[in-house]
Structures are given as C-alpha cells and as structure tokens.
Amino acid sequence: MSDRTPILPVLAALLAAAAAPALAAEPAKPATPVKPDWAEALYNPQPDKEDLVLPMPCGGAMTFRKVAVPAEGVLDDRRVELGGGEAKFAYSENSRRDYVAGGFTDSKARNLRFFYLGKYEVTRQQFDALSGGACAEPGDEARLPKVQVTWAEAVAFAGAYATWLVKNAADRLPAEEGASGFVRLPTEAEWEFAARGGIAVSESVFVQPAFPMPEGPERYVWFQGSESANNELNAVGLLKPNPLGLYDMLGNAGEFVLDPFRLNKLSRLHGQAGGQTVKGGDFRTPLADIRSAAREEFVPVDKRGERRSPSTGFRLALAAPSLPTTQRIGTVRKAWEDLPKAAAAAIAGPQDDPVKEVEVLRAAVEDPALKQRIGNLSTVIKSSIQTSNEQRARAARSEIRVGAYLARKLADDKRIIATKERQMEALSTANQQLKDGIRRALEADRAALDFNLGYYIDTLTQLNAEYPEGLMLAQAEGLKREFEARDLAALNGFIDLCIRHAARLRADGKLDRPNTLGEIPAP
Incomplete structure (x- = not known):
C-alpha cells in the first residue's frame, strides 16, 4: 500500500468483511489469543x-x-x-x-x-x-x-x-x-x-x-x-x-x-x-x-x-471507558455529589457549610433570574472549594514526603555514629590523637542527629495540626506509588514509620525521643 493510498475505504471494506464471521461465533465463548x-x-x-x-x-x-x-x-x-x-x-x-x-x-x-x-x-x-x-x-x-x-x-x-x-x-x-x-x-x-x-x-x-x-x-x-x-x-x-x-x-x-x-x-x-x-x-x-x-x-x-x-x-x-457499567455511573454520580461536601468539611465547620447555605438561599427565592444567579454562585463556590481541597491534599503529600526523608536521614545518622563508635573501640591508647579527632566528629554527628530528630517530630506535629488522619493515610498510599514508580520503594517503610509516629503523637500528645529514635532502623 502506498503512502498516499486512502485508508478509509479500505478500512470500511475490512470491517465489513470481518463482521460476517463474527456473527457466526458463539457469543459466550472467549476469543482465542492470536500468537504473533x-x-x-x-x-x-x-x-x-x-x-x-x-x-x-x-x-x-x-x-x-x-x-x-x-x-x-x-x-x-x-x-x-x-x-x-x-x-x-x-x-x-x-x-x-x-x-x-x-x-x-x-x-x-x-x-x-x-x-x-x-x-x-x-x-x-x-x-x-x-x-x-x-x-x-x-x-x-x-x-x-x-x-x-x-x-x-x-x-x-x-x-x-x-x-x-x-x-x-x-x-x-x-x-x-x-x-x-x-x-x-x-x-x-x-x-x-x-x-x-x-x-x-x-x-x-x-x-x-x-x-x-x-x-x-x-x-x-x-x-x-x-x-x-x-x-x-x-x-x-x-x-x-x-x-x-x-x-x-x-x-x-x-x-x-x-x-x-x-x-x-x-x-x-x-x-x-x-x-x-x-x-x-x-x-x-x-x-x-x-x-x-x-x-x-x-x-x-x-x-x-x-x-x-x-x-x-x-x-x-x-484506554478504558469512563463509564464502563451502570454501577460505575452510580459510583461517579455519588463521588461527584460528595466533592464539594468533602472539601467543605476541610475548611468549614459542620454548621458552616457554604454550599448548603447557598442552596438554602436558592430554594428560598422565587425569581427565576435570581435563582439562576444563585445557582451559578453555588457552582463557583463548589469549584473553589474543590481546588482548595486538591491543594490541601498535595500539601499533605509533600509534608509526608519530608517526614519520610527525615526518617531516612535519621537512619543514616545512626549508621554513621555507630560506625565511628566502633572505630573508637577498635583504636588503642597509642592512637589518642586519632581517637580525639573521631570523638569530636562524633559530638558533631550526635548534635546533628538530635537536631534532625527534633525537626522530624516538629514535622509530624505540623502534619497532625493541619491534616485529618484519613487524608494523611490516603496521601501516604499515593506517595508510595510514586516512590515505587521511581525505584524508591525502599523509602516506603519510612512513610509507614512516619504515619505510625504521627498517629502515636496524635493519641499521646507527645513522642518519646529515645523510643522514637530507637524505632528508626539504621540501614
């Protein structure tokens, strides 16, 4: 077939020819795979x-x-x-x-x-x-x-x-x-x-x-x-x-x-x-x-x-159909109706839902033109709330990412300190000058670890203050999929640790620093 041969008439003939044998096939029988x-x-x-x-x-x-x-x-x-x-x-x-x-x-x-x-x-x-x-x-x-x-x-x-x-x-x-x-x-x-x-x-x-x-x-x-x-x-x-x-x-x-x-x-x-x-x-x-x-x-x-x-x-x-089944239509309709509700709950109290307030106002007026204008306003509010909700979800994921990276940094700090401590033990008294150098480096490393641990706990505190548990769990799962796609699945354990520590902080109001550090594995 030349580059300039019209394909549409040819494809139409192909489809017509393919239709006849398809009618004779048993509908319930699955198609037989075609081996290349x-x-x-x-x-x-x-x-x-x-x-x-x-x-x-x-x-x-x-x-x-x-x-x-x-x-x-x-x-x-x-x-x-x-x-x-x-x-x-x-x-x-x-x-x-x-x-x-x-x-x-x-x-x-x-x-x-x-x-x-x-x-x-x-x-x-x-x-x-x-x-x-x-x-x-x-x-x-x-x-x-x-x-x-x-x-x-x-x-x-x-x-x-x-x-x-x-x-x-x-x-x-x-x-x-x-x-x-x-x-x-x-x-x-x-x-x-x-x-x-x-x-x-x-x-x-x-x-x-x-x-x-x-x-x-x-x-x-x-x-x-x-x-x-x-x-x-x-x-x-x-x-x-x-x-x-x-x-x-x-x-x-x-x-x-x-x-x-x-x-x-x-x-x-x-x-x-x-x-x-x-x-x-x-x-x-x-x-x-x-x-x-x-x-x-x-x-x-x-x-x-x-x-x-x-x-x-x-x-x-x-690709897949957006609405593959009648059941999916119901699921989508329910999800669409819940979009502004879920978003409003994140920025307003249960008695202060702006979407509901506008709907009440719309129902109360009789003028068709005014009712339409209020309806348009409701759509704008819903869109704004949904945008805010999406921004909030991305911010939560970003904060969890920081928490996971900090947990990994603490693990690295622990490994470095443990290595230097073993070096100190292996050195004889004749290597006092070298031991003094390692001791000073150890002091700096321990100070850095203590600072990073405080930063880690502060990050978890901010997470709990800004985001509900359900949102955090959902964004943590999404972040895991991203890490897996980037061959960073080794960080997923630190995401789980971050979420677990956040839950403990939320329940107890504080985190014990030695215990928290002890639960972070050194690589």
Whole structure:
C-alpha cells in the first residue's frame, strides 16, 4: 500500500468483511489469543517483562507500556504542569496546568490507576497489516515509523484496530469492570505526561525541558545533524527509552495526538481550535529545540489538497471507558455529589457549610433570574472549594514526603555514629590523637542527629495540626506509588514509620525521643 493510498475505504471494506464471521461465533465463548508470527524485532525490538503485547492481523503485534497515575477514587486525577518557559515558543507552549488520570484500576496496588501508551511509534508493517489487502512480507523498511498519513487516517487505523482486537483477541485486552479497553490516539496531556516520565521521575525533573539523558541526547533522540538522524527517518527502538520505557517520544517522527491545536494564552489554552496537534519534534528538529513541550499545528489541507508530511506519524494509547457499567455511573454520580461536601468539611465547620447555605438561599427565592444567579454562585463556590481541597491534599503529600526523608536521614545518622563508635573501640591508647579527632566528629554527628530528630517530630506535629488522619493515610498510599514508580520503594517503610509516629503523637500528645529514635532502623 502506498503512502498516499486512502485508508478509509479500505478500512470500511475490512470491517465489513470481518463482521460476517463474527456473527457466526458463539457469543459466550472467549476469543482465542492470536500468537504473533512476526519476528519479535518487528513489534518489540527491546523487550521487557512489563510490556503488554497485543496481536494484530497478518500474524503481527503491537507493544504497549503502562503509564501509572496515583488516584484515590473514580474522580481523582493528577494535576500536571505542561508546556515550558522558553519565550520564543510562549505563544504556543507557555507553562499551563492540565490533568491526567488512568482508566484501568490496578488490582495489585492501592490508589493506583493507569492507561497504556504504545511503546514505539506505529510502523509501516503494522499500518499495512490493517490495510485490508494481502499480508505483506516484512521488508527493509518494516520498522520505520508510518509517516505520510493524515490525522483522519491515524484515527481510522485506531478504530479498525480496536474493532479487530475485540473480535479476535478480547481476552488479551485489559478491562475495567468487565468492559474491554480500546485503542485510540492519546490526548496531548497523556502524551506529554508520559513523554516527561510520568511519576517515574520527581516533580523537579518532570518540569525540565526533556527527560534525563545521562548518556547524552544522541543515545535517546533522533534529531537533526550528522551525529544523529542525518536528515533521515530511523527504525523504531534503536536508541534508549525514556524513564517509562517508551522509545522515540522525542525526535524521529512527530506524533499526532487526539486534541486540535490551540494557541497559548498565558497559563491556559486559547479558545480557538485550529488544525491537528503534532508533538515531540522529528528527525529534522535541531537538538536545541528538542523538548517535551514541543507542539506544532498541522493544517490538514493546503491549496494542493490533503496534506501529508514525511516526518509525521503517530502512536496509540490503550484506554478504558469512563463509564464502563451502570454501577460505575452510580459510583461517579455519588463521588461527584460528595466533592464539594468533602472539601467543605476541610475548611468549614459542620454548621458552616457554604454550599448548603447557598442552596438554602436558592430554594428560598422565587425569581427565576435570581435563582439562576444563585445557582451559578453555588457552582463557583463548589469549584473553589474543590481546588482548595486538591491543594490541601498535595500539601499533605509533600509534608509526608519530608517526614519520610527525615526518617531516612535519621537512619543514616545512626549508621554513621555507630560506625565511628566502633572505630573508637577498635583504636588503642597509642592512637589518642586519632581517637580525639573521631570523638569530636562524633559530638558533631550526635548534635546533628538530635537536631534532625527534633525537626522530624516538629514535622509530624505540623502534619497532625493541619491534616485529618484519613487524608494523611490516603496521601501516604499515593506517595508510595510514586516512590515505587521511581525505584524508591525502599523509602516506603519510612512513610509507614512516619504515619505510625504521627498517629502515636496524635493519641499521646507527645513522642518519646529515645523510643522514637530507637524505632528508626539504621540501614
């Protein structure tokens, strides 16, 4: 199939042909998994045990990676800072706030949801597998990203693949409350969240222009220049991945996302929607302009007709329905109704709920116009309270993070002191000068430990004064998921210790310093 062959009529024929055998299948019988016939290098050149591999027509396959997002409930999402601070791109990319969430529930970890993103850009071989024609043998260009596509063709490809998966490999698809997931283009927020490293990197790293590249950018990105792409599109999976195990997120082929392009208006997107949004830069992008915030407008037509680009392709996301069941609708409705109540309880007493007060006023008036204005005011108050509640939750998590780091610092202090004490015991009287030096260092270390212990207890005192126990427990669990994603799971024990000490302080009104220090294990 040539780059300029219209895909929509072909996909329509494919779907019509696939529908007939599907009608004859037994509805209750699960789909039989399709084992890929392709060589693994064609669909997963850099395999990892955490990969999700889904089959495709023609014996092919596509590989996905999990993108985790901490969440306490169905309406919980994560606020992220997208965009960047470069003045020359501010009209398009100025820093702005957005939100991401996962649709699949993690059965193995509390307070964690996730979506999937294609590990690699969709390749020519994968695209051709859904062309509706005869299955082609892999050629030299099979692993090159599929470019010269329109946004509509990328969307149609996702729709055709989603349909094929449900009919041929439903038991391989992740599900939410029994409803199968489906593939689509990622939203811009999903794409950029994943490109930056998601929760696998710290917040200070997340906002950097690009994810960490300790071996140099030429090992992670295909960019303009003879030391990198050399003005050529390259096969997927040849370089190193980002912190989430995703390849070629920056450079190589620019990638369509689901959202239309909009300009930036200071800290938000402008109201006018234009063409399609392309993310990530490509093999013609100078290294100085490689950045996670990069976004360009792709106008779908010009004076010659339909536009295509030799440097623009796409990758797929695997998502879950927001409302997979009627039971979920009830859960969401209840959670939505509780949003302002839960927030109001955090900032007002039980007899001083501003939302209830406004509703009472609304019910008391008869003038329709005034009733509407009071209703609008109620919505504004609810939104303000919810924003305050989210800020409070983030502050609690940050304070718990400090407490965990302090507990770890106390453990390090104890280890250092114990080592020097053993050195003192091992030295003979002939080494008096050396012993005196170690003794002075020990005195300084013990003073530092005592100061850090006081700081730790002060932090726990502040936690108890500012945040209710339920909020602390929920944020502690969310922080654990973040640490696990960043390979810092060793700190989770210190989070538990911090929460346990806070509970004891809340119950007893004080913490015994020697006992508290004794419960902190030295590494």
